Amino acid sequence: MENALLPKKAKLVKIEDLSPDVKLLRVKLSNSSFPTNDSGLTFNPGQFMLLGVWGYGESPFGPSSSPYEAGFIDFGVRNVGVVTKHLHELEVGDTVTLRGPYGNGYPLNSMQGKDIVMVTGGCGIPPIASLIEYLIKNRKSFGKIYLIYGAAAPDNLLFRNSYLRWQKAIEIILTVDKPSPDWKGCTGFVNAHLGKVKVDPDNTLVAACGPGPMTAALAKTLGGMGISKRQFFVSEERRMSCGIGRCQHCTCGDTYVCLDGPVFSYDQVEGVWD
Ligand SMILES: Cc1cc2nc3c(=O)[nH]c(=O)nc-3n(C[C@H](O)[C@H](O)[C@H](O)COP(=O)(O)OP(=O)(O)OC[C@H]3O[C@@H](n4cnc5c(N)ncnc54)[C@H](O)[C@@H]3O)c2cc1C
Ligand code: FES
Structure with missing residues (x-):
């Protein structure tokens, strides 16, 4: 049986400073696009995903990129604690963990x-x-x-x-x-x-x-x-x-x-x- 808590591995392909304490992290799956739902979206805006760093844990974030984009997903991550500090220390090419999308999103x-x-x-x-x-x-x-x-x-x-x-x-x-x-x-x-x-x-x-x-x-x-x-x-x-x-x-x-x-x-x- 598939373990629903098992994350996928994804690669950081772009990092950008959005403000003094928020970074944009762009993630990509290594061998495939992100799957789409019945509406052709990779997620419904307002849904969240669990983005993490091996060994330090995962945290929920609402994707910020276009839900029509299946090649990558962007997150705007504010550095406030353990997981987000380690996410901020990563470099382009590093691996992150990813689960979701979860929840409902905006109507x-x-x-x-x-x-x-x-x-x-x-x-x-x-x-x-x-x-x-x-x-x-x-x-x-x-x-x-x-x-x-x-x-x-x-x-x-x-x-x-x-x-x-x-x-x-x-x-x-x-x-x-x-x-x-x-x-x-x-x-x-x-x-x-x-x-x-x-x-x-x-x-x-x-x-x-x-x-x-x-x-x-x-x-x-x-x-x-x-x-x-x-x-x-x-x-x-x-x-x-x-x-x-x-x-x-x-x-x-x-x-x-x-x-x-x-x-x-x-x-x-x-x-x-x-
Ligand atoms: C549905 C959803 C969407 C979110 N989207 C974003 C986003 O797009 N960008 C972003 O930067 N953050 C987002 N957050 C908040 C983000 O999940 C927390 O900042 C993150 O979990 C903190 O993890 P940490 O290990 O770095 O902090 P910790 O070391 O666990 O805690 C540091 C501080 O953050 C607070 N905190 C921890 N978890 C949460 C949480 N889930 N919500 C609010 N405060 C929390 C703690 O009380 C503490 O004050 C979202 C949260 C939810 C539930
Ligand atoms: S986060 Fe575990 S029940 Fe909602």
Whole structure:
């Protein structure tokens, strides 16, 4: 019987500094492309994979590359602890371990025909970046599309090389807490800029990834705009181990974040895990 916890070996083919503490790691399988699902995607944006270093463990990350790309998968990894420190020490050509994709991802079918607002902060953007690639590839299937993205300072904004390309298809609002003298974007928290978004509240879906206080503030502001908690989808970052519903590291009551999530509508998670 196949061992579901056994990872594949993959090779690091590109490493790039995205910010002072976040690296882009591009991984490739040695002899094959990544398999695709029924929709022709290597993963659904918002799903996660377990990326690791032999001897040090594995951690969940949301892929950031286009889900239509089967030749490689990109991850934006922030150096915060044991596994991520060792991932940051690797070099091009080194081997990593990879399992997944796991979980549900953002509700792509429900998004069809709707205005889409994506809101994220700091290192929450990798899964949103892959969602942006999906939306741009299928641009005609959606109404207005906005990204509101916040970071501590301009240097902490990730995927800066992609903004000009993204801006050809979607509206981008960038905001920082501490602007540099040459900063031309906005300042302050992401929810303070939701008022700039011109969408039809009844036909809008919001996708977010970020810390609990950010999503709680967003839910309140969205409510004032007539966008309900059921139209607001958040990715929950919980400690995970197996990723496949066996270890209970990610559970809250009967809910398994690795199986039932990590993406939930806000009415499902409000006040439950914060
Ligand atoms: C679905 C999902 C998607 C994620 N996507 C990304 C991503 O794209 N890029 C990225 O950089 N990080 C992402 N994370 C967070 C990432 O998994 C953690 O930063 C990582 O597990 C830390 O591992 P470590 O061994 O380096 O840290 P540890 O040594 O285990 O811990 C260091 C610190 O990180 C905290 N931490 C550990 N695990 C998690 C976790 N799962 N979630 C939140 N905090 C944690 C600990 O409480 C501690 O403060 C994601 C997490 C989940 C659940
Ligand atoms: S991570 Fe093991 S049950 Fe969810």
